[in-house]
Amino acid sequence: MNANIILVASSLIWATAVQPQGYAGLGTDAEGFAIPKPDTRLTFPADHGLHSDFRIEWWYLTANLEGADGADYGIQWTLFRSALAPGEAAGWQSPQIWMAHAAVTTKDKHLFAERIARGGVGQAGVQTHPFSAWIDNWQMRSADETLEEISLSASGMEFSYDLNLMADGPLVLQGNAGYSVKSASGQASHYYSQPHYMVSGTLSLPDGPIDVTGHGWLDREWSSQPLAEDQSGWDWFSLSFDSGEKLMGFVLRGARGDFTSGTWISADGTAEPLAPGAFQAQPLNISDVQGREMPTHWHASVPDKGVSVEILALNPQSWMGTSFSYWEGPVAVIGSHSGKGYLEMTGYE
Amino acid sequence: MKGAALLAILSHWRRHPLQLATLIAGLALAAGLWSAVQAINAEARASYARAAEQLGTAGLARLIPETGSIPIARYAELRRSGWRLAPVLEGVVSFDRQSFDIMGVDLLQHPQAPALAEAAEAESSTPLEALRPPGRIFAHSETAALLSEAQQTHPVTRLAALPRGIAMADLSLASQLLRRPDSLSYLLVLPEQTPGLAPLAELAPELTHLPARAAASDTGRLTDSFHLNLTAFGLLSFAVGLFIVQGTIALSLEQRRGMIRTLRSLGVPMRLLSGLFIAELAAIALAAGIAGLAGGYLVAAALLPGVNATLAGLYGASVDGSLSLRPGWVFSGLAMTLGGAFLAGAQSLFALWRLPILAAPATLARGQQASRSHMFSAFCGAASIAAGLIVLYFFQGLVAGFAFLGALMLGAALLLPLLISAGLSVGARMAKGALAEWLWADTRAQLPGMSLALMALLLALAANIGVGTMVSSFRLTFTGWLDQRLFAEVYVTATSDAQGAELAHWLEAQGITVLSRRYHDTRFKGAPLRVYGFEDDEAYRSNWPLLDASPDVWDQTASGKALLINEQLARRHKLAPGSILEIKPGWRLPVAGVYSDYGNPNGQAMVSLPALQKHVPSLPNRNFGLRADPQEITGLIKLIRQEFDFPRENITDQATVKTRSLAVFDRTFVITAALNLLTLGVAGFALLTSLLTLWSQRLPQLAPVWAMGVTRRQLAAAEVLRSLILAAGTAVLALPLGLVLAWVLLSVINVAAFGWKLPMYLFPLDWLRLFMLALLAAVIAAALPAWRLSRIDPADLLKVFANER
Structure with missing residues (x-):
């Protein structure tokens, strides 16, 4: 990994976001950035594009795939935007900084790569007509302004992938009509998802290319103050059950108690926000992940929905050793419901 | 027997101390001058390499434009084709009458970023603050002191690791200072490229790919000749030193023939004897080599300031730091001494080997x-x-x-x-x-x-x-x-463009001929090119040192239909009157003449000022040459000083220049x-x-x-x-x-x-x-x-x- 990126990017959003003392001032002072409001109604396709008045934003896609060889795979494609100041300017004066992560996970390998770019010069950005999000030669592209059908590509030193995704259901607004509360004191973000992608394409791995098919999940989120001061990290689950139902749930770990939230998505795509505390997750097993103790085996439950499942990492070593490092990888679900999904864990430094 | 034979052999030197001194002195001289030259070269090369490393450009290939600059849109395109490139914008910026070389880099991509980030953090700033107004300039502490004095707008961070004289800044600041928001000087090709990308030659045929070695430094390429020159001198001294040694070794063996005959008659095998002579020579060479290295070090230390002056004078390259003992020249010096001693002694040793056992110890019938x-x-x-x-x-x-x-x-x-x-x-x-x-x-x-x-x-x-x-x-x-070249009687440098305009206006009102000298820095085939705009004046026509010219050279050039180039540019690119030169994309002019331009390592061209202004708006306007009667020079200078607030050194007469x-x-x-x-x-x-x-x-x-x-x-x-x-x-x-x-x-x-x-x-x-x-x-x-x-x-x-x- 290029050392300079680590150093420079260490002061990007994430690093400060998950320091034990919390969001280093950003949670309390928005410095001219817009703040998510509960009465904001999301409109599309406009909200697929960027919100440069907000400090941070991401286009976050994960997919659980199965290869022609019968093996399980997971891929991640994430474009982060972080603004040094609100708004946009031309050329090098742009206050926008872009960062992207891509990964391919197998049972015994976790390959990842990172790219960083300045806004304003065209090296990275997001357009809505037609929709396109890119950094260098990594891209997420649609033929029109919707996200119904997109193509996705990225490459690192040891891997690359080229995938087609087709939505098999509606967009899902998380939280309260897309307003997702992140702490008891009211920190929030705008958050919607497209969890219904059918995926097909090719992964290129050190052993050669492999055709894959599976299911993908896109998260779109923007905010200026996502964490409360006492919060140090989160465990986030996106689970697709074989029944066709889906569950998004997260635990924000805080010194003054954890904050949990989630959304239940029925098979037809209807979304139902879960009451605070309705989603629960407990670590069952701790793995040593590159010198850190991390829970890679969980129990999650939503009693109201009759959900009581165990969640197991496909590869417990799915560590993203990027500028801002975290755990992100595919999981298998067994118990009251079976299925697959993705797990993200931050703040385990 | 071995010991006795060795003692006998060595006893020769006790009887001929002067001969021993000559041998050691000759070898030491040879080794000394050679290693002095090597030490100087090594120091200079290390200094260039250090500069390249400090600028983060060491070991990286570059993409350079054939002419002018690289548009940032082109940079984005190449990034989007997958190549990891780091953009660089170079230029000169003036703060308070002082010029500084600015190197603008994308702080998020540049290889030198960690050091910059660390330095910024040490001054309780974050690296990202350097991306936002008012920006941040990074410079060696000496340069930083000058920068802080010359301007207060942009905070300056001291970074000992940067070469002197260079101000590094994020592109957001550098592009603003240089007023070049849309263009880049060159692109560094970063290590760790994704496999399977389309070749750069296909993606960017208009850019020249300069491999890391060639790009190592412009300075290195320019100064190679100087170092070759020094090496030639060193080799010459070495050869002369060996001439001294050769005679002495021959003599010392010749004088010991009687002893050799005696020793052999006493039963000392020739093999042992030869071995002893070789060991003797090696020991002497080693001692002399060490003495020579010490002497060479002193000579190099004494010469280094002169070398610095030469390099600065000829190439504008600076060699900083003092002399250090580098294993490279220490070992090469010792090896050269040993090798040289045996080379010089080879003939004599060979003759000894072939000597019949009872050969008369007579002097050779030379x-x-x-x-x-x-x-x-x-x-x-x-x-x-x-x-x-x-x-x-x-x-x-x-x-x-x-x-x-x-x-x-x-x-x-x-x-x-x-x-x-x-x-x-x-x-x-x-x-x-x-x-x-x-x-x-x-x-x-x-x-x-x-x-x-x-x-x-x-x-x-x-x-x-x-x-x-x-x-x-x-x-x-x-x-x-x-x-x-210096035909104007007085040379004035204004402190700002506004003052320059005011000065020109005032001088014209006094009835003084003003020749403004304005220029634009660009690149031609990857090398720096300075394009001067000149105002047509009789003085140029009668004075300018043309080496080669087409018939109506001045009319053609003054009307903006042609240009003049310096000899360096002409020779380097085989240009002659009639050749076409592209100054900027879309601006091509025929060469009308070639002028001599000594002491300048870079290419230069002259076009008429109106033509240059048309193609390059907002040229700095600060340098003027004034024509005046020789008797009036002192008065004129005094008058300008009274009228304008100039530092002393900004006005000079021809004689001083x-x-x-x-x-x-x-x-x-x-x-x-x-x-x-x-x-x-x-x-x-x-x-x-x-x-x-x-x-x-x-x-x-x-x-x-x-x-x-x-x-x-x-x-x-x-x-x-x-x-x-x-x-x-x-x-x-x-x-x-x-x-x-x-x-x-x-x-x-x-x-x-x-x-x-x-x-x-x-x-x-x-x-x-x-x-x-x-x-x-x-x-x-x-x-x-x-x-x-x-x-x-x-x-x-x-x-x-x-x-x-």
């Missing part, structure tokens, strides 16, 4: 073989010169030039014995009287023993004449050129003069050692002459005279060789190294001075043997008749 070996040596010399000519004819450039010089010098040295011998025959034929005839004949007989020393003297003298002629010709040309330029020029060649003198010193020393060597062998030849009634005093005088004759002959022969050397330096080396050809001027007074110096060296070298001879005990001379040796 003289008898002499004429045959002279012919052979002359044949080799002629062949060497021929080979050099062939190289020069078929190859071009610096290395070919130096190869020719090497072959020429070696060839001339090998021809020397035959030529001197022929000269001595002529002298002998014209001699009158027995004593004179004996003197000529004796001199000729001594020639084989002296020829190596004489070769050394020849090379040193020729190098002096050649380099001296080159420097003096250069200086004369440069002075004449300054007179042509000339004096300063010549001072820089003279400083530039300090190192050359020093090396010249050192080489001559070494040659003088070689002469001394060979005379001392011969001295001990000459008693059998001198004794009969003494016995016939020639006094010791006369013999001593003859000794000095002989040395004078040989030195004079050598000096006379050195003259043509030196002139050829000068011609090669002026017409081949200079063209390859700097891109300008210089006319050759002759300086007979300098030759006379050098001739006298050679004679002085000969007298000094002969003084000690002559003094010994004049004081020798007659009994020693009588002894010659008593025993064999």
Whole structure:
């Protein structure tokens, strides 16, 4: 990994976001950035594009795939935007900084790569007509302004992938009509998802290319103050059950108690926000992940929905050793419901 | 037995301490000058490399534009094709009348970013703050101090790791300061590229891919010639040093033949004996090598400031830091000394190996073989010169030039014995009287023993004449050129564009002719190019030093239909009047003339000012040349000072500029003069050692002459005279060789190294001075043997008749 990126990017959003003392001032002072409001109604396709008045934003896609060889795979494609100041300017004066992560996970390998770019010069950005999000030669592209059908590509030193995704259901607004509360004191973000992608394409791995098919999940989120001061990290689950139902749930770990939230998505795509505390997750097993103790085996439950499942990492070593490092990888679900999904864990430094 | 044999062998040195001193001194001199030169080169190269590393550009290939600059849209396209590139924008920015080289980089991509981030954090700022107004400038603490003084808008972070004189900043700030929001100077190709990308040559055919080695530094490429030059000098000194050593080793073995015969008769095997001699030579060489390294270090330390001046003067390259002991030149120096000692001793050791066990320990009958070996040596010399000519004819450039010089010098040295011998025959034929005839004949007989020393003297003298002629010709040309170029009487630099405009307006109101000198920096085929805009004036037409021009050169150029280029640019890219040059994309002009432009390593062009303004808006307007009556200069300067608030150094008259330029020029060649003198010193020393060597062998030849009634005093005088004759002959022969050397330096080396050809001027007074110096060296070298001879005990001379040796 290029050392300079680590150093420079260490002061990007994430690093400060998950320091034990919390969001280093950003949670309390928005410095001219817009703040998510509960009465904001999301409109599309406009909200697929960027919100440069907000400090941070991401286009976050994960997919659980199965290869022609019968093996399980997971891929991640994430474009982060972080603004040094609100708004946009031309050329090098742009206050926008872009960062992207891509990964391919197998049972015994976790390959990842990172790219960083300045806004304003065209090296990275997001357009809505037609929709396109890119950094260098990594891209997420649609033929029109919707996200119904997109193509996705990225490459690192040891891997690359080229995938087609087709939505098999509606967009899902998380939280309260897309307003997702992140702490008891009211920190929030705008958050919607497209969890219904059918995926097909090719992964290129050190052993050669492999055709894959599976299911993908896109998260779109923007905010200026996502964490409360006492919060140090989160465990986030996106689970697709074989029944066709889906569950998004997260635990924000805080010194003054954890904050949990989630959304239940029925098979037809209807979304139902879960009451605070309705989603629960407990670590069952701790793995040593590159010198850190991390829970890679969980129990999650939503009693109201009759959900009581165990969640197991496909590869417990799915560590993203990027500028801002975290755990992100595919999981298998067994118990009251079976299925697959993705797990993200931050703040385990 | 081993110990006893070794003691016996070594006892020779106790009886001949001077010989030991000569051997060690010769080797140490050779090693010393060689390692001094190597140390200087290593230091300079390390300094360039350090600068490249500090700028984060070391080891990285570059994409450079053929002309002008790279649009940022193009950069984004190449990034989007998958290539990881780091953009760089370079330029000069002025703060408060001071110019600074600005290097703008994307702090998120540049290889040097970690150091910058760390430095920023040390000043309790975050690296990301440097991306936002007012930005942040990073500079070496010396440069940072100047920057902080010259401006307060942008905070300056001190970073010892950056080279002096460069201000590094994020592109957000640099592009604003340089007013180039949309363009880049070049792109660095970062390590770790994703496999399977389309080749850059296909994606960006308009950009030149400069491999890391070539890109290492512009400075490195420019200064290569200088370092090659130094290396040639070092090699010359080394060769001269070996000449000294060769004679001494031969003598020491020859004088021990009696002992060798005795030892072998006592049963010491030849194998052991040879081994002991080799070990002895190795030990002496090692000791001498270490002494030489110490001396070389001192010489290098003394010369380094001169080298810095030269490099700064010729190339604008700075070598900072003091001399450090680098394993590279330490080991190469020791290896050269050992290798050199064995090379010098090879013939003698081989002869020893083949010596019949009971061979008489007589002096070699050197003289008898002499004429045959002279012919052979002359044949080799002629062949060497021929080979050099062939190289020069078929190859071009610096290395070919130096190869020719090497072959020429070696060839001339090998021809020397035959030529001197022929000269001595002529002298002998014209001699009158027995004593004179004996003197000529004796001199000729001594020639084989002296020829190596004489070769050394020849090379040193020729190098002096050649380099001296080159420097003096250069200086004369440069002075004449300054007179042509600096035709304005007063030069003024305004502190800002606004003040410049005000000044021009005011001067015109006073009825003074103002020639503004405005320029735009760009790149042509990857190398820096400065384009001057000039205002048509009679002064240009009558003064400007044109080397080559089309018929209506000034009308064409003044009307903006053509341009002038400097000689460097013309030679480098084979441009001549009529060729087309693209200054910026879409702006192509034919070349109307070529002008000389000494002391500038870079390309330059001149176009009419209105044309330049049309293509490059917002040119800085601060430099003016004023025409004035010579008597009015002082008054005019005073008046401008009263009217405008200028620092003193911003107004200078022509004479001051000339004096300063010549001072820089003279400083530039300090190192050359020093090396010249050192080489001559070494040659003088070689002469001394060979005379001392011969001295001990000459008693059998001198004794009969003494016995016939020639006094010791006369013999001593003859000794000095002989040395004078040989030195004079050598000096006379050195003259043509030196002139050829000068011609090669002026017409081949200079063209390859700097891109300008210089006319050759002759300086007979300098030759006379050098001739006298050679004679002085000969007298000094002969003084000690002559003094010994004049004081020798007659009994020693009588002894010659008593025993064999």
